[in-house]
Amino acid sequence: MSKTISPERFAARNAAFLPEHFYNIKADLPACPPPPLHPGTKAPLRPSDLEAVFSRGFIAQEITRERFIPIPKEVREKLAVYRPTPLIYASGLRRALDTPAHVFYKYEGVGPVGSHKSNTALMQAYLAAAEGVETLVTETGAGQWGSALAQAGSLFGVDVRVFMVRSSFRQKPGRRTVMEMFGAKVEESPGPSTNFGRALYEKDPDHPGSLGIAISEAIEVAVGGKNSKYALGSVLDAVLMHQTVIGLEAAAQLSAAGAEPDVVIGCVGGGSNFGGLAFPFVRGSLAGERKTRYVAVEPEACPSLTRGDLRYDNGDTAGLTPLLFMHTLGRDFVPAPIHAGGLRYHGMAPLVSHLVGQGMVESRSVPQAEAFDAGTLFFKTEGILPAPESAHAVAAAITEAAEARASGQERVILFNLSGHGFLDLAAYAKNGRNSSS
Numbered sequence: 001m002s003k004t005i006s007p008e009r010f011a012a013r014n015a016a017f018l019p020e021h022f023y024n025i026k027a028d029l030p031a032c033p034p035p036p037l038h039p040g041t042k043a044p045l046r047p048s049d050l051e052a053v054f055s056r057g058f059i060a061q062e063i064t065r066e067r068f069i070p071i072p073k074e075v076r077e078k079l080a081v082y083r084p085t086p087l088i089y090a091s092g093l094r095r096a097l098d099t100p101a102h103v104f105y106k107y108e109g110v111g112p113v114g115s116h117k118s119n120t121a122l123m124q125a126y127l128a129a130a131e132g133v134e135t136l137v138t139e140t141g142a143g144q145w146g147s148a149l150a151q152a153g154s155l156f157g158v159d160v161r162v163f164m165v166r167s168s169f170r171q172k173p174g175r176r177t178v179m180e181m182f183g184a185k186v187e188e189s190p191g192p193s194t195n196f197g198r199a200l201y202e203k204d205p206d207h208p209g210s211l212g213i214a215i216s217e218a219i220e221v222a223v224g225g226k227n228s229k230y231a232l233g234s235v236l237d238a239v240l241m242h243q244t245v246i247g248l249e250a251a252a253q254l255s256a257a258g259a260e261p262d263v264v265i266g267c268v269g270g271g272s273n274f275g276g277l278a279f280p281f282v283r284g285s286l287a288g289e290r291k292t293r294y295v296a297v298e299p300e301a302c303p304s305l306t307r308g309d310l311r312y313d314n315g316d317t318a319g320l321t322p323l324l325f326m327h328t329l330g331r332d333f334v335p336a337p338i339h340a341g342g343l344r345y346h347g348m349a350p351l352v353s354h355l356v357g358q359g360m361v362e363s364r365s366v367p368q369a370e371a372f373d374a375g376t377l378f379f380k381t382e383g384i385l386p387a388p389e390s391a392h393a394v395a396a397a398i399t400e401a402a403e404a405r406a407s408g409q410e411r412v413i414l415f416n417l418s419g420h421g422f423l424d425l426a427a428y429a430k431n432g433r434n435s436s437s
Contacts (some may be wrong), residue, residue: 016084017084017249017252017253018076018079018080018083018084018245018249019071019244019245019248019249020070020071020076021068021069021070021071022068022069022071022241022242022244022245023067023068023241023244023247023248023279023280023283024064024065024066024067024068024069024237024241025240025241025244025275025279025282025283025351026064026065026237026351027065027066027067028067028283028286028287029286029354030286032354033325033326033350033351033353033354034312034325035325036322036323036324036325036350037312037322037323038322038323039314039319039320039321039322039323042323045322047059047060047063049322050062050322052223053219053222053223053229053230054229054230054231055124055127055128055130055131055133055229056131057127057128057130057131058124058127058128058231058238061127061238061241062236062237062238069241071123071245072123072126074126075122075123075126078122078152078155079119079122079245081112082110082111082112082118083245083249084249084253085106085107085108085110085111085246085249086106086107086110087104087105087106087107087249087250087253087254087257088104088105088106088107088382089102089103089104089257090103090104090105090378090381090382092381092382092383093377093378093381093382093398093401094401095381096377096380096381097398097401097402097405098405099401099402099404099405100404100405100408100409100410100411101400101401101404101405101410101411101412101413102259102410102411102412102413103397103401103413103415104250104254104259104261104412104413104414104415105397105414105415105416105417106246106249106250106277106414106415106416106417107384107417108246108273108416108417108418108419109384109387109390109417109418109419109420111148111419112148112151113144113147113148113150113151113178114144114147114387114419114420114422114423115144115145115147115148115387115418115419115420116144116243116246116272116273116276116416116418116419117144117145117147117148117149117233117272117419118148118151118152119242119243119245119246119276120148120233120238120239120242120243120272121145121148121149121151121152121231121233122152122155122156123242124136124149124152124231124242125149125152125153125155125156125158125231126152126156128156128158128229128231129156129157129158132227133158133227133228133229134158134159134226134227134228135158135159135160135161135222135225135227135228135229136149136153136158136159136160136161136222136228136229136230136231137160137161137162137163137218137219137221137222137225137228137229137230137231138160138161138162138163138218138230138231138232138233139162139163139164139165139189139211139214139215139217139218140162140163140164140165140168140175140179140214140233141164141165141168141211141214141269141343141344141345142168142172142175142387142388142389143164143168143172143174143175143176143178143179143423144175144387144389144419145233145234146160146162146164146175146179146184146186147175147178147179147182148233149162149184149231149233150162150178150179150180150182150183150184151182153182153183153184154182154183159183159184159185160179160182160183160184160185161184161185161187161218161221161228162179162184162185162186162187162218163187163188163189163191163194163197163214163217163218163221164176164179164186164187164188164189164214165189165208165209165210165211165213165214165344166188166189166190166191166206166207166208166209167208167209167337167344169186169188169189169209170188171337171426171427172423172424174423175423178423188209189209189213189214189217190207190209190213190214190217191217193217193221194216194217194220194221195220196213196216196217196220196317196318197213197216197217200213208334208336208337209334210317210333210334210335210344210345210346211269211270211344211345211346212314212315212316212317212331212332212333212345212346212347213316213317213318213334215232215315215316215317215321216316216317216318216320218230219316219318219320219321220318220320223320233270233272234269234270234271234272234345234349235270235271235272235315235324235326235345235347235348235349235350236349237349237350237351239270239272239349240271240272240275240276240279240349240351240352242276243272243273243275243276243277244275244276244279244280245276246273246276246277246416247276247277247278247279247280247281248280250277250280250414251280251281254414259412260290260292260412261281261292261412261413261414262292262293262411262412262413263292263293263294263295263400263411263412263413263414264277264278264281264292264293264294264295264414264415265294265295265297265393265396265397265400265413265414265415265416266278266295266296266297266393266415266416266418267296267297267298267343267389267390267391267392267393267416267418268296268297268298268305268343268348268352268363269298269302269343269344269345269389270345270347270348270349271296271348271349271351271352271353272349273416273418274296274352274416275349275351275352276416277414277415277416278294278361279351281294282294282355282360282361285360286360293362294355294360294361294362295361295362295363295364295396295400296352296356296361296362296363296364297363297364297365297366297392297393297395297396298343298363298364298365298366298392299335299343299344299365299366299367299368299371299392300365300366300367300368301335301336301344301368302329302333302335302336302343302344302345302346303329303365304326304327304328304329304345304346304347304348305327305348305352305353305356305363305365306363306364306365307329307365308327308328308329308330308346308347308348309327309328310325310326310327310328310353310357311325311326311328312324312325313326313328313330313331313346313347314331315331315347316331317331317332319331324347324350325350325353325354326347326348326349326350326353327347327348327353327356328346328347328348329346329347330346331346331347332346333346343389343392364396366392366395366396368388368431369431370395371388371391371392371394371395372388372391372427372428372431373395374386374391374392374394374395374398375388375390375391375394375421375428376428377394377398378391378394384417384420385420385421385422385424385425385428386417386419386420386421387418387419387420387421387424388421388424388427389418389419390416390417390418390419390421391421393415393416393417393418394415394417396415397413397415400413401413
């Protein structure tokens with residue numbers, strides 16, 4: 001006898017862990033970071049100052065102090081296509097490391113374009129479409145964010161234009177293809193189509209670029225275009241808030257498994273996937289309900305947290321963006337063309353910087369070779385190839401597991417595998433020291 005399949009019942013069960021709200025950590029901080037400043041007047045930024053750049057709906061979410069922000073029905077339906085993402089017990093890695101530690105990872109690589117970036121891309125595209133915005137302009141490093149916004153724009157009827165950092169544009173043609181398949185226009189940055197990019201391009205057509213430069217080009221086009229706005233994939237408060245679906249799901253999934261994390265780990269470039277996983281747990285730490293450690297892992301080649309200054313700086317190279325109080329290497333810093341292109345940013349999210357400054361979050365840097373070795377080991381033991389960015393978090397998790405083995409103490413480790421690396425095979429072949437072992 002055949003059974004009737006109910007898509008509604010299946011969807012309801014699948015969405016049991018999917019939050020109905022985003023979590024805004026600013027509601028629970030004893031003190032928030034110093035406010036953004038106008039790049040011209042240096043006065044505290046007013047919401048109206050941002051209207052030339054962002055959609056009004058996004059601005060409202062950026063400045064709110066409400067604890068929980070409802071996820072619109074249209075966005076939640078799109079999230080439910082791939083969320084909740086799986087929380088996986090890394091049993092293969094645990095055996096290989098011979099550790100008493102229990103390692104869990106939240107796998108965001110099952111998203112539409114293989115990373116966590118869709119969580120905020122869908123929300124930003126929805127807000128823009130609701131206001132009649134025709135084009136969203138953005139930058140991308142490794143290509144995950146550009147791909148996510150391209151897909152979200154196609155779902156909500158908004159055109160997307162992407163300035164892709166040149167080193168990644170040439171290293172990762174697959175990401176460019178993904179964006180173009182969704183209808184986005186993709187350009188190398190720096191390039192000749194903007195005033196700021198042209199000056200750098202004419203001096204050096206092979207300039208490796210940086211996220212700061214690409215942001216400057218994107219904002220120049222967004223502000224000067226007709227019915228266009230800018231979209232950002234990390235750093236800002238609202239972006240990190242959109243990503244808290246990761247941590248809210250993980251907290252519910254761990255609770256169902258009877259586990260509580262001793263350490264929460266995420267790689268950081270601008271801070272979105274780390275904040276998205278960690279902030280819902282940090283809420284408990286702020287309330288004195290848990291003693292969890294939080295570790296933000298960055299590349300040694302772009303160490304904004306471990307070697308940068310905590311001060312006001314522009315988020316872009318040209319100085320068009322507001323001045324943010326954050327850890328920074330300086331807006332003119334151009335990192336080496338490491339393959340973890342999503343982490344090649346001179347600054348850090350003000351909220352992550354604030355928590356590091358308050359001693360609530362630890363910062364750690366990892367050399368690129370160690371990250372690729374960790375990614376290779378994870379692939380061999382767990383069957384998932386991490387993106388080079390995510391491999392930095394894997395490396396830190398391996399270090400934590402090794403310390404547990406040395407001490408003989410059991411601990412629960414949770415990290416965010418923020419994206420897969422199946423479009424990064426060439427990088428593993430070039431950089432992985434143990435890829436053939």
